[in-house]
Amino acid sequence: MSYVDNLVSMIQNIIDVLTRPDAIFQEKVKSEENLKIPFLFVAVVGIISALYAYMAGSLTSRMIASAGAGMGEIVAVSTVIGAIIFTILFWLIGSAIFYLISMAFKGTGGYNRTLEFVGYGFIPQIFGSLLTLIMAVYYLPMVKVPVVNSFTDPVVIQNAVTRMMHDSAMMEFTKVSAIIAIIFLIWSANIWIYAIKYSRNLTIKHAAITILIPVIIYIVYTLFMTFVGFSAPGGY
Amino acid sequence: MKTNFQDSLLHERRFLLKISITLIIVSAMAFTALAAPTDTSGSTATSGSTTATSLSPAYTQVTVSDVTLDPATFATGDEGTITVTIQNTGTQSVTIRRATLYSKDITLLSETTYDSVGSIGAGNKMPFTFTVKADVPEGIYYPVFSLEFQDTGFLRYPVKLEVKNSPVVLSITDKPDTFVPGKKSVVTLSLSNLRTNAIKNVIVSPNASDIEIIPQNIVINSLDPGQTVKLPFSITPKSPTDIDFEAVYLNGPNIHQVGLILPIQFNNDKTQADPVISNIVSAPNGNHIRITGDVTNSGLQDAKSVTVASGSPAIPVDPFKVYAVGLLKPDDFSSFELTVSSESPDEVPVLVSYKDQDGNIYSRSTAADISLAKTPKNNSSMSNAPWIIVGIIAVLVVLAIGYQYIRTRKP
Numbered sequence: 211m212s213y214v215d216n217l218v219s220m221i222q223n224i225i226d227v228l229t230r231p232d233a234i235f236q237e238k239v240k241s242e243e244n245l246k247i248p249f250l251f252v253a254v255v256g257i258i259s260a261l262y263a264y265m266a267g268s269l270t271s272r273m274i275a276s277a278g279a280g281m282g283e284i285v286a287v288s289t290v291i292g293a294i295i296f297t298i299l300f301w302l303i304g305s306a307i308f309y310l311i312s313m314a315f316k317g318t319g320g321y322n323r324t325l326e327f328v329g330y331g332f333i334p335q336i337f338g339s340l341l342t343l344i345m346a347v348y349y350l351p352m353v354k355v356p357v358v359n360s361f362t363d364p365v366v367i368q369n370a371v372t373r374m375m376h377d378s379a380m381m382e383f384t385k386v387s388a389i390i391a392i393i394f395l396i397w398s399a400n401i402w403i404y405a406i407k408y409s410r411n412l413t414i415k416h417a418a419i420t421i422l423i424p425v426i427i428y429i430v431y432t433l434f435m436t437f438v439g440f441s442a443p444g445g446y
Numbered sequence: 447m448k449t450n451f452q453d454s455l456l457h458e459r460r461f462l463l464k465i466s467i468t469l470i471i472v473s474a475m476a477f478t479a480l481a482a483p484t485d486t487s488g489s490t491a492t493s494g495s496t497t498a499t500s501l502s503p504a505y506t507q508v509t510v511s512d513v514t515l516d517p518a519t520f521a522t523g524d525e526g527t528i529t530v531t532i533q534n535t536g537t538q539s540v541t542i543r544r545a546t547l548y549s550k551d552i553t554l555l556s557e558t559t560y561d562s563v564g565s566i567g568a569g570n571k572m573p574f575t576f577t578v579k580a581d582v583p584e585g586i587y588y589p590v591f592s593l594e595f596q597d598t599g600f601l602r603y604p605v606k607l608e609v610k611n612s613p614v615v616l617s618i619t620d621k622p623d624t625f626v627p628g629k630k631s632v633v634t635l636s637l638s639n640l641r642t643n644a645i646k647n648v649i650v651s652p653n654a655s656d657i658e659i660i661p662q663n664i665v666i667n668s669l670d671p672g673q674t675v676k677l678p679f680s681i682t683p684k685s686p687t688d689i690d691f692e693a694v695y696l697n698g699p700n701i702h703q704v705g706l707i708l709p710i711q712f713n714n715d716k717t718q719a720d721p722v723i724s725n726i727v728s729a730p731n732g733n734h735i736r737i738t739g740d741v742t743n744s745g746l747q748d749a750k751s752v753t754v755a756s757g758s759p760a761i762p763v764d765p766f767k768v769y770a771v772g773l774l775k776p777d778d779f780s781s782f783e784l785t786v787s788s789e790s791p792d793e794v795p796v797l798v799s800y801k802d803q804d805g806n807i808y809s810r811s812t813a814a815d816i817s818l819a820k821t822p823k824n825n826s827s828m829s830n831a832p833w834i835i836v837g838i839i840a841v842l843v844v845l846a847i848g849y850q851y852i853r854t855r856k857p
Contacts, residue, residue, distance in 0.1 A: 228846060232854045334843075341839060345832055354727065354738050356781035366772070373783055378729060378736075386832050393840045400847050 231404040239408040248329020256297035258339035262346045263293035272355040311420045317410030327405030331398045338394030349383035388436040399425040505595040507536025510603045517698030518643035520580040520609045526698045529575040530591045534566045541565045541596030545574045549589030553579040580609045612641045616693045616706045624713035630804045635677040639669040645695040654689040658682040683710045720745035721798045723812040728819035734785045735819040742779035749774040749800035754782040760794035761787035792817035
């Protein structure tokens with residue numbers, strides 16, 4: 211097959227996962243386990259998240275610019291690497307949580323198969339991350355970044371961070387990105403229900419419970435921290 | 447007849463012999479009397495002391511052993527003392543009739559002090575102190591010390607006295623470019639002794655009103671010839687004035703003084719800290735208005751304890767009634783944030799205050815226009831477009847999930 215055929219096949223695969231996950235996982239469970247394609251989806255999400263993280267990290271770099279030359283680059287590289295690692299960990303740990311919960315319903319099937327199918331559920335996150343990145347491009351330049359001059363007093367640093375997070379543009383971006391994350395998490399959860407159904411051989415009801423328990427907890431936590439408490443913007 | 451003639455001739459011969467003997471004795475006495483003073487004065491003029499020989503009179507053993515002048519070098523008009531110490535180096539006591547000092551230039555103020563002296567024992571020393579006044583121009587003078595002995599003879603000794611008007615110089619070696627009200631500055635003076643003798647009991651004191659100067663005076667016990675001392679004074683002026691520095695010193699017993707005037711004129715310190723407010727942005731923040739901006743130290747010195755606050759008639763409210771920045775080094779900047787009531791006027795003063803290293807407080811006001819922050823929110827730079835997009839996306843996702851369920855339920 212040519213690259214064009216592979217690309218067409220990949221797009222068809224994505225559309226199938228998004229529009230008829232039940233059928234697609236029913237077919238895929240019969241085939242050999244293949245983690246390459248799910249890893250590709252997760253990696254794409256990680257790269258897009260890294261771009262967004264770089265933009266957010268640049269704000270921190272500006273905040274601590276007086277700490278010395280090179281500190282901004284360290285922060286930027288740390289946030290980029292952190293975003294990619296966090297995305298992969300989210301995939302691995304999320305799959306493990308689903309796997310463990312499904313054990314309560316006497317689910318069968320290996321962890322790799324769960325990992326593979328949950329990876330497909332990251333496809334909506336690609337769109338969600340892209341949208342978050344677009345919002346970051348729109349909002350983050352409007353954020354007024356305070357400058358920290360003293361690094362010996364933690365209160366000064368905390369004060370500066372609080373001020374940056376309470377910047378009106380930053381707060382708006384935090385809310386928008388949280389809503390986007392929740393919307394696309396719900397879409398992913400919808401796919402994960404079928405993913406766990408076939409990877410762990412559960413009923414649709416048990417699969418829904420397996421997925422919705424951690425997802426709802428996460429959504430409640432995100433909403434609480436965004437609108438009541440305080441959290442870093444974006445995320446899942 | 448013959449006998450009478452012979453008697454007469456003998457008598458004449460005896461008379462001539464008597465006359466001859468008498469003349470010889472008189473001549474010898476006269477020679478002795480004339481010879482003695484000639485020898486004494488001749489030796490004094492050349493060596494300053496009598497020449498001692500075993501056959502000389504006792505007074506010839508008297509010598510000048512020491513001469514002291516106070517001050518060592520006179521200035522024109524100075525009074526002082528010349529002390530001449532003599533010593534009897536012989537073995538017999540010598541009676542001195544009087545001692546004096548004479549000069550056609552130097553004035554002797556104590557003329558009759560030693561009109562009657564007395565004896566000086568063998569081996570003893572005796573000082574003679576004369577008060578003089580050097581009302582003469584610069585130069586080297588030789589007043590003559592004269593000692594008259596009781597019997598015969600005298601001693602003369604010229605004393606070298608130098609009159610020199612070399613100054614003691616008071617000058618400014620270091621001072622700030624400008625003086626700032628209330629700011630402590632250090633002014634360093636230098637005092638140089640260009641005279642050839644040491645000066646003593648030097649007191650340097652500044653005289654001025656409405657100014658704090660530390661120390662109030664500096665005392666120097668002795669300043670050797672050619673020596674220079676630094677005199678630092680901390681000056682905290684409150685208003686423009688002149689400081690009259692005065693150095694009083696003793697040259698011998700004479701009081702001299704030298705002065706220096708330091709004008710204190712206020713100007714802006716070219717190197718002082720200069721916090722500049724810029725990038726002021728105001729935006730509504732709930733019921734209040736949030737003012738943000740940057741404060742940059744464009745001066746050359748540290749600005750300490752920098753605070754930013756809104757001044758009257760603005761109505762500051764929590765949480766940022768005052769924003770404490772802290773230390774701002776030259777060319778450093780910091781962001782600040784203030785919150786004021788929305789009932790504040792359209793233009794509010796933003797006050798930045800700081801302290802210099804002496805704790806003096808300075809402040810500067812910059813007007814901030816917050817009228818835009820009072821307008822409705824739809825004028826804000828942020829639009830609602832992102833929320834509309836998010837809403838559309840949410841609907842699309844719901845539709846996608848719904849479509850998927852519909853397709854799933856179809857056989």
